[in-house]
Every structure is written in C-alpha cells, then in structure tokens.
Amino acid sequence: MSRLAILVFVALAGCVRVSANQREHLAKPAMNPEAAPMEQKIDTHVTEYREGSIGGTGVGGGGCGCN
Amino acid sequence: MRLQLILALVVWSRAASAQVADQESGKGDVKGTFAVYADDDATSVVTSVVDATVRLPVPVTINAHALVDAVSSASVDVISAATKRFQENRIEEGAAVRAGVGQATEATLGYTHSAENDWQSHALEVGVARDLAKKNAKLSIGYGFTHNRVGRAKDPSFEAMLDIHGAQLGFAQVIDRRTLLTLAYTLSHASGYQGSPYRYVMTAGEFAAPETPPEARTRHALTARMLRSLGLATTLDASYRFYVDDWGVVSHTLELATSHAITDEITVRVRARGYRQNRADFYREAYDQPMQYMTVDRELSTFWDAMGGVKLGYAGDSFDLDVKVDGILYKFADYQRLAGRVALVTSLGVTWRW
Numbered sequence: 001m002s003r004l005a006i007l008v009f010v011a012l013a014g015c016v017r018v019s020a021n022q023r024e025h026l027a028k029p030a031m032n033p034e035a036a037p038m039e040q041k042i043d044t045h046v047t048e049y050r051e052g053s054i055g056g057t058g059v060g061g062g063g064c065g066c067n
Numbered sequence: 068m069r070l071q072l073i074l075a076l077v078v079w080s081r082a083a084s085a086q087v088a089d090q091e092s093g094k095g096d097v098k099g100t101f102a103v104y105a106d107d108d109a110t111s112v113v114t115s116v117v118d119a120t121v122r123l124p125v126p127v128t129i130n131a132h133a134l135v136d137a138v139s140s141a142s143v144d145v146i147s148a149a150t151k152r153f154q155e156n157r158i159e160e161g162a163a164v165r166a167g168v169g170q171a172t173e174a175t176l177g178y179t180h181s182a183e184n185d186w187q188s189h190a191l192e193v194g195v196a197r198d199l200a201k202k203n204a205k206l207s208i209g210y211g212f213t214h215n216r217v218g219r220a221k222d223p224s225f226e227a228m229l230d231i232h233g234a235q236l237g238f239a240q241v242i243d244r245r246t247l248l249t250l251a252y253t254l255s256h257a258s259g260y261q262g263s264p265y266r267y268v269m270t271a272g273e274f275a276a277p278e279t280p281p282e283a284r285t286r287h288a289l290t291a292r293m294l295r296s297l298g299l300a301t302t303l304d305a306s307y308r309f310y311v312d313d314w315g316v317v318s319h320t321l322e323l324a325t326s327h328a329i330t331d332e333i334t335v336r337v338r339a340r341g342y343r344q345n346r347a348d349f350y351r352e353a354y355d356q357p358m359q360y361m362t363v364d365r366e367l368s369t370f371w372d373a374m375g376g377v378k379l380g381y382a383g384d385s386f387d388l389d390v391k392v393d394g395i396l397y398k399f400a401d402y403q404r405l406a407g408r409v410a411l412v413t414s415l416g417v418t419w420r421w
Binding site for chain 2: 016017018019023024025028029030031033038041045046047050051052053054055056057
C-alpha cells in the first residue's frame, strides 16, 4: 500500500513542469502554503481546543490547557 | 482534549518556508504575536508568543520559541463542576533544527515542553521533506511522540498518563503556472487518560460520576488545499478536511480565503471557515444508567461552528506587521447547558528580519 502511494506521488510529480522563469504567480508570498506558521499555530490552538477533530496540518498531538 | 502540540510542531519547524540550502548564513528573524480569545461563555485566553530563527554557516537553521497562555474561565463546564472562575497560565517552550541535506532534501528535529499547574507535556518530532521534479512537487513525512502527565489541581493523589503517536504524509504539486495543490494525511493514536478530572456525568437518578472515555483513540484526517493566483495582486486559498476517529466522531471543515495586495507593502485578507461534527458514540448529556464509557465533553457533542475574519498586513524590507480579527459562532445540537457561543479572536503580530 505504501509503495503504491509513493508510486502515485512520483507519477503526479512528473506530470507538470513549470520552469523557474514561469513562476511569477507561484512565487508570490500569498501562494506559499507555509507562509504564516505562527498564525497557523495560533489558529490551530483556538480551534482544536474547541472542536473534536485534529490533524491534517501536521503530525501528532498533545499538550494544552483545557481539562 | 489536549492533543495538539506535535501537530503544531511540524508546522512550526517548517516555519521558514524557503529551503535551508537557499538561505543566507547569518540571516534570521524574530517574531512576536499577541492574541486574545474571548467568548460569551465567560472564557478568555491571552496568548503571547516569541519565536526566533537563525541560519548557521552550515545549511542548518535553528528555531526557538516561547509561548504563554493566560486562561481565565467561568464557563458552564466550570460552574457545573461546582467550582468558581479559575485562572491559570500555561508556559510552552520549544526548539527545532532544520538541516539541508543536499539541495533538495531537508530534515527536521523538534522538541517542545509545555507546563501548567495540572498538566506536563513533552513532545518530540522528526520529519523529512524532499523537493521533486525541479521543485514542481514536494513530498514530506513526519513522526511525533508526546508524553503527557495529567494532574488535578489541589489533589496530589490524582495522576494519569497520556501518550500520543502521530504520523503525517504530505504532498504538494504545482498544477499549472497559477495553481498549487497540497494533500496532507495525518494518523494519530492516543493511549491513556483522555477525560477531564474536573468533569462529572449525570445519570437519571442525579448520580454524579467521573467521566470515563475510552483509553485509546485512533484519528485520521485528510486535507486537500488549493492555492490559485487570480492575478498578481489577488490569491484564492481553498481547503477541505475530512476527519474520522474510532470514537465515532466524523467532521468536515471547509475554509475559503482571498488575499489582495493593495500596494506592494500592504495586503488584506478575508476568510471564512465552516466546521461540522457529529457526536462521539458514547456522548450523552445525561445517562439513564452508568455505562462503560461516559462523557459530557461538549467538544464530543454534535455541533457546528462558523468563522469569518479579516487580516491586514504590512511587509517592509526588514519589518512586518499584521493585525487580525476573527469572529466565531458555535451552535451545539445536544448540549442544553449551552446552546451556542460567540467568540472573538484578535491578534497583533510583529516580525523583524536581518
């Protein structure tokens, strides 16, 4: 299963090639999915203490202030 | 629930978005953020964070952060436990190292400690990310472990443990000259005490008993996110998360945001987020009779919430500033003690780069 997933990722990775001189839009700060890690940390801090779901943005779990 | 720290760790340790190998030695930044959460259920949380990153002469960046949460609450949870308003501080400190391995790969190692009067947490996280296809794709994997020691204020006889293992597989792919797609799957497993020592369930005979959720929980979350440039000044950011766990909680989260550069330095962002979950299988507001698993944790009930907010940012050569306001509405379907809640989250962030 994990080998299949890796194969799918590698196949996807090869299907689109945008060269460096074509990245005017992709290079914008707003196009960076990791542009504001502190904001993401605080947003996660707010939602995950008040919702029953976690994950999808990073690994793991543990440690807060809400028992 | 306290199942968050490592989740934040990978995001945190991947903070500076550029590859370590692309950064100049000696460069770095310091960020400070001050945020306030306040709701009409008599709860407020003031969060202060300082975070610093520096690039060493070798392709390694070092990051350290400190965070303080000042919590004050007299929510219905607190009052129904026959206690008065409580105030406490949580202090978190952490460090992470990112090392470039060649031009295309980087490895991350991070540690975070969190402490408050009734909770201690140690979290360790490792990760590897690799650029593929001439930076048209990126694959990342990560693993984290957290050990928690749970206590009860003014009761030294109460002590419980909670261990959490988490793993994530992430993939980012350039779709065309204007579009980026990311996928992230998270698997986590928690074992140990996952209730609250302050919360009691009520049975029909008005018998109050400590809540007893299961000691194991396995959780899955899959997020798809698309960033689309609508012109050099405007960007659309859309994401959807599906979540499911073996306690019976299933949730859907949809978030849409658009940012617009008003000038070269000033950007405004507007966003909206919707969240919906169903209750855990064993959740009841009151139990007809004692059961093996019982909880009145409203975060395990059926509810939805909706958030809308605006952020204004200034980006200078060596100095950034941002101000943000978010409003959140919660509606609980099977928690009669609190039908709904309105919250406001405001923050101010400052960054200095050199």
